[in-house]
Amino acid sequence: MRQGRWVFLLSSIIFGVAVMLFFALAYPHHLHFQEQYQLFQFNQNYILGVLSLPGGVADLAGRFLTQFFLYAWVGATLIALVLVGIQYLTYRLLSQSHDDIFANALSFIPSILCCCFLCDENALMSAPVALLIVLGGVLSIRCIRAEEIRQILAIISIPIIYMLAGAFVIPYTLMLIIGEIQKESSLRVILISCGMLLVASLVPVIWHQFVHCSLVKLYVGPHYYRIPDDFAIWAWVAVGINPVLMLLSKVLSRWNPRNAFVVFVSSWGVLMLLGGMMVSKQQSQAQENIMAYDFMARNALWNRILQKAQAQAPRNQVAAVALNLALAERDMLTSSMFEFPQNGIAGLLPNFTSDYISPLVTSEAFYRLGMVNTAQRFVFEAQEAIPDFQKSARCYKRLAETNLINGAYEVARKYLQALQYTLFYREWATETMTLIGDDKAVEAHPEYGSLRKMRIDQEHFFGGNELHQILVWLLEANPKNKIAFEYLEASCMLVKDVEKVSRYYSYSEALGYKEVPSAIQQAMLLHWSQNHSVSDPLPSNVQANILQGFKNFYSTMQAHNGNPAPVKKLYGNTYWSYYYFN
């Protein structure tokens, strides 16, 4: 093929751009998700701590890259570069001649598999980086022409690659062996190959004497996947396929097709198509949606949450919590909450679960309500639940804030000091550090000052079952805490306690509502209907259209003998529908 080099380059560029566009446009919140579960610090202790484990260099480089995922486009570009890098090195490994079309087509397979791996929210960048190191290592050894020196260095390189890239040392060794056997298949080479395999299998055992990590983890990781005891299958397939590709490309290199360009383009096209299908199967838009809501709640993008929910109603707890928070922030919770699916109190302020995802968005709600201690607890616990024990920049930031609000300045200082070692939180941390010890400055701060005022002023215990009471205390401590009022009324409606909805409405006096929010009117009317006869005067704050709607709802319900489907179709966005059919 005459213009092989340019065609290969173009194929790599197209692949890289496709990867970048996928992660930037279809999967950006997975990148934000990754970034928030680590705290990359430019300090000696952090760096040495990561490097002290096998695979530490790959792990450190992976974490370094992941910090840029805070900005999805930058993260997507970095992933594209890493995957194109893997493709290029794989091509160098497989190519038997200058314009080896089959080697080039096959070289995309490990990158496509890595892309599938990265679709998993717990996949860590250390695995693709480790693959880069492994491929670089094999190519470096292969460059050495003197046979004996190459074979000696190959054996020496095994523990070094284990130190740099971790457990991928086994496929690394297989690649070296195949490379040697492809050059010469003598008894000596077979014996050397056995020696290499022995070294590769013993290296984790030797490390086991020095690191406090189980032997199994030393053989399979230790840090390619966030959940330490899970096996990073796609990453292993991506690296493990290389020895197979080496053999395959050797076989295919014997075939010299007449129209190489057509063969290359068609085989590359088929691979891209298959790769696209695999990625499409691996990626999860449901997870992406959850992460999007979490991201928007974290960044207080309330209008975006509302727009997203209006386009497609949220169907999971994290999204429901974020949506209800956005509604409350826009004073719309008690008027519009039933325009969206509600799943009880779990979609408003769910109880704590010991995982690292859902407590974060719940803590956002507690934080904005003024329940600073509870927000702090949820964030702290979420961070502790991160399966690979990393710390989280997002959590540290919030812990610094809650401690500042509480006046626990020395604790806040510790979190801020840690954040000062990061790339993207340094400026904020340094700026916020000026508030340490300065009560007046904290009180004057637009966010921390108002949250300090919003806190409950009397001591209580919170175990999760006292939600109504806590919200009442919040309102009593600060009658202008509108969000607490919205949550109080919403929580009463969600547990179908219409008597309390009517009773607690008295707290709205200081909040400047021009009219009673529509969902509250619906609940009040329901409560009135349960305790009064038709001849009794109606509650004065219920509007005529609400009354008419209630009459229509009842007559429709009676007409369909209580069958929920037709009633829900007409009145699914009312509190009455939630009350009777949820």
Add this chain to the structure above:
Amino acid sequence: MNRYSQLSVLFSAVAVMLLSSCVHNPDVPVSSTEVQNTPDIFPDYCDVTVPCNIAPLNFMLSSEVYSACVARVSTPGGEQRIYGKGVKVQIPEEEWHSMLEVSKGKSLRVEVWGEKDGLWLAFSPFEIHVAEEPIDEYLSYRLIEPSYIVYGYMEIDQRNLTSFEERQVFNNKVACDSPKGQCINCHSYQNYKTDNMMFHARGTAGGTIIVNDGKLKKVDLKRDYTISSGVYPAWHPTAKLIAFSTNKTAQVFHTVNPNKTEVFDSASDLILYDVETDCVSVICSDQELLEVYPTWSPDGKSLYYCKSVPLPEDMRDKDIRTTFQKLQYNLFRRSFDLATRSFGEEELVYDAAMANKSVSLPRVSPDGSYILFAEGQYGCFHIWHHDADIVCITLGEEMPLRLDLSKMNSAGFSDSYPSWSSNGHWIMVASRRDDGNYSRVYLSHFKNGKVGKAFLLPQEDPEHNIYRLKSYNRPEFMVEPVEISVNEFSKVFPK
């Protein structure tokens, strides 16, 4: 110069450069302004009394205020050494120990200069008094996040107090495949030695790991007749017996109070475990009251423990979550006959409730003359109580004397988990005084009933105390290191 001479000169120059980059001995500032107070160094080592074998007391000035720090340390014999790099003063171990050696029973004099806005300030000198009594060579603690319920990575570490060496005894992930891991806790040693020791591993494949004359085993201490497996342990000083409390523990969380979390027992008793025969017997199991934190007298003839005081009658039937702030514990003891393994009648040692206080975590001094405990307003989990302080009273007197521990306790922060060094001259506490959240190990000199100013466990890098976001939990003295490796410990767990 011939080729070899040139090479040797070059080699010497490189060697000098390398050496000078390793050891930094600055000069004291030529001119400075005198300041009439001692420096605000971290940790605060001004006028403390330290063991004659302690690791270097490295310290620093605040980097937010100062750009450099220089310290001149003078021995009583007049020898002077100068240290300082940036705002930190880090003293080489060998030099420090040689200075301590010649200063036993006397004091080191420390002069500190701090550079602020380009000007050097000379602070008033302070002294570090070097006691003749050494401290136990080792210390072990659990490193944990001060979390609420969820725990991540935790480890039990041992630290050499004469140097900065820190090694892991065990961690909660090495032997467990569950993502939640295990909760490892309550490491305990017989008579400060490690050939008889134990700790618990809760959760997946959990149990109590006991080292019996160097041999490892994992046991389950739960019996049909106990309310839980063993919790807070105390090794008998001579026999292969461990007293435990058994507890049903719960937690609630404060909405305002900086105490952050409340840990309380709804039931607790005391049991005695025979390591040799794997037998568990009940020491006391009052149905109404709670017994906890057993500890032996050094002769093994008495068992001290804390026991709750009956609640006012109108509160007895109420949910403990609403009454535990009224729950107070007094200090009791029972005699123990090793031959018959029987306990005597209960005897009140200290009536804390009378003073509207509550005690926890008692520890008898090695000579049996004193007892330390934590004291707070209520409850028995004082590590989260800002008002908790350490109390030391005399034993063997009709009216126990309360010693002055004002130099050891912090104001407004929790001081808890006291213990004695094996020679009885050093008291160790876990204190949250640095920031109210992350507990640290503080040490105080004790001699003839006089307690010295507490000082923070020294670290090679003084900033380590700031950036290590872990709490030091259950600090225990040891006279020797744990020799069993993490991997060996992990073998007692089923795969």
